[in-house]
Amino acid sequence: MMKKNKILEVSVLFMLFSSLLGLISSFYLIFSGMSLFIEYELISLNSSLYVLTFYVDWMSCMFLFIVSTISCVVIFYSKSYMSGEVYINRFIILILLFVTSMILLIFSLNLISILLGWDGLGLVSYCLVIFYQNVKSFNSGMLTVLSNRIGDVMLLMSISWMINVGSWNFLMYMYTMNLESYMIMILIMVVSAAMTKSAQIPFSAWLPAAMAAPTPVSSLVHSSTLVTAGVYLLIRFSEMLQMSMMKEVLLLMSSLTMLMAGLSANFEFDLKKIIALSTLSQLGLMMSILCLGFSNMAFFHLSTHAMFKALLFMCAGLVIHNLNNNQDIRFMGQLGYYMPLVSINFNISNLALCGVPFMAGFYSKDLILEMVLFSNMNMIVFFFFFFSTGLTVSYTVRLLYFSMMKELGLNKIFSLMDKDLIMIKSMMVLLFMSIFSGSMLNWMIMPFFYMIYLKMFFKFMVFNFIGGGILIGLLISFLNFISKYVFINKIFFYFGNMWFISNISIYGLNMYVLNLSFNLDKILDLGFLEELGGLNLYSKFMLVSKMNYYLYLNSIKLFIFFFFLFYLFMLLF
Template structure:
């Protein structure tokens, strides 16, 4: 039985209507070619003016459609998932603040307004990650917010650097930034900010850690809000990437991120972390194709990926709910027999993620890989793109094998059911989008299709690598039968822990700072400063106060003693 929550239902309706409005206006904009600026002059100080600028074009409106649609489905899903939660209204408020920060980031052309949305995302994500208040959630939340603070600092530095231009409207000065060497530093700062928010190497550790949040939050964060903010910002700054040397460094890091997360997902056993690593892999793909100069393709893949990734997390949440909060895929198996409706959604979202023909992911992923084949790139880029695509099928096959096809390995089968109408309705809506959105957005975003001429072998190269990836996934699942436990432990330690990036980027940095601060505390705070400062003064005051205390309570004795002493001295003299 569901308790009526009018705030929740109003939020769902409002966001759904907003998504429809974004879809209609975005389609109108792309067909008519219109773009709208709304500018408010807030403050003018000497030669610098602070204007609040909102920019409405087809891209921002389509992104509004995606964010609002997924948010409405996530809040509707939360009605069942968070049922019985004492602080459900706080949770809904936080989700709405999260979406509002993202919308502010989407429509802003002013770097200061972007920073407000950017910082809002980081702050609210911290509040959502620590929603279940325990030690693990707090550690994950601190890691998330501190990693994102690096990006905030980079944006603040770029704002101070743009003070020389007289305004913070970056689109007005984007050509100046591109031609002047002095202004190219802004691009480096913006790229570093985007890398922290989209969790590229070496800032990848926080993304799997953020899984401590409730599953509806993970669904929202990993599909259309927090992690896509960095990609969206770089799409807005794409003119600066063309003639910048930093573009090549970002391409290498993005490809390494894509490769590393694909490998790690094949050795992970936590259901939510596997899906989080798949998000990291897709973010690397978006960043890579953006660095090759195809910003529209990056946005296209970002849009299609959002639909099936939100659905994938919703299905994972329903499975975890039914398994008494167990996330280990080794204790699953045969779920398709007991949860057929949820399993259908789970399989469809996984197939869309792999890029199976005519699903949502196929239209963007296949086009990206054919563009890579058609472009003038070297064998290293080719290897990273295609092998990482094979890894996508690999960890998806492994996940499906453990959860669906393997024999039942559960403690209690009678707990499993998929009769929750609210969860299923929100899933079915996103399932339709996971099937249709690729074709729909393909017609809308690219009215003139890319025509790519390739040889027969190259045309089938994608399918060849998908087949090889599936074979690799099967081999990874069977490794336990080949190697002994010690070798398996070493393999899982290196590959399953993201090439030790969490250890290097967290403990490698933290331990140096913590050791230094410990030594400073021992030498200064608990050492010389204490000895010469506070402790020394404390001891002196204690001595004086004891003397005063002694004189106060023994005044008559002392008076008689001194009187007799002086009298005796005088008598002797």
């Protein structure tokens, strides 16, 4: 036990040191206006340089601070959450490998070293999703890793394609060769890779499935590591993205993802899946604003979102623990009476998610929505952004209604308690960040003050949609009580299944292959080939062997019979 605790404590201290280093470096680089570019040449082959490239600027250091802070808190949280786990040692090492892969990706400007971090995230996430070894976990893990392999293949193809320019340091060629045909091909591959990692349509099905992992893993994955890797990569490629037609395609896909995830979360009853779909919706928002040309805002929202989303998952984990591993929100209720500290954290993280004024999410979300109003965008984009914001408030209100307002759905209430100090302490760190990180980052990372001059009607449009979202959330909550009607059930089924995206993108593809293999097995292996091949030969040989056997048993009688037939034949002819 001492050895296990020692590894955990060393990991927490290492992540804390990394977090402080990232914060101090980020402050220094912002105020000095500097960035470091480090190259180390490994080998030169066929006029192509194999160079390790690291780019240390304020953005990478700030992201290092965010990833390390959340990792430190999550590992400390795991001390209590995973206390009954026999292989907690293995769990902590996997978490450290996961974070190391993300840090490698953060500081890399070379596509080869990016691939190492990118692939490391995919493979370690598979090991973490299947940590609880059962059939559901294995299915979810396989779905996760195979979806991410599409992105890995795209990055491998872009690496091979970049041999045309002689180096894999894409920053050098982003400005000078952005209109060349092979750079456009590389951008298409990188955007496709980012869409798989950040689970945009049509690759969205793996994100809710990855909820089979332990809750500390979900907290880390859905806040600052795996799913944000695609957004971070496109922030690095944002200059090239703005000069190509791919931004329109990505804008459409990410806007649809935002809408689909918001609608699905309103009809979902699994607590962790609701929060996962909320992550999917926010990823769509980050991708969308990135496509409109505001890469700093995308990073700003990514940073603030990471803090309150990690807190939201940690609160969910403690609630699930106390409800005897029950994740259905219909069995929750009145949690504020029995778990006040957890409820405070849960409510504040939800309010930050909705963009309630002066929480962390307000500074990034309000700025994004006002810039959309200020930009020259059509009504479709306007509808996607604002309606999805209303849906965010809607599923948050529905979640708060089921968990806090309605009567407790379980008979036994004595299992609910609020005395796990390790989990509470770790959540309080993120509670502070969920309130203050928005204003802190707003002062730090915005290069100039945005003066967005709008009419009063447009200025208050965000609040109008928030109010509409509250009403929709309450309406959908009451729809649950009349779900015995067939029509309501069909609506729940359609929206709760993410517009059947999993059926189309996964089952819709592999079922054709599986049915084809079944029919081939039935027609060929068990059909014609069996009749014409093994079974047919076997039956013929058996017939000949039976005839020989019959001859041997009746030799004299058959000899006379055949002699008589031969004699008769000779007389006739």
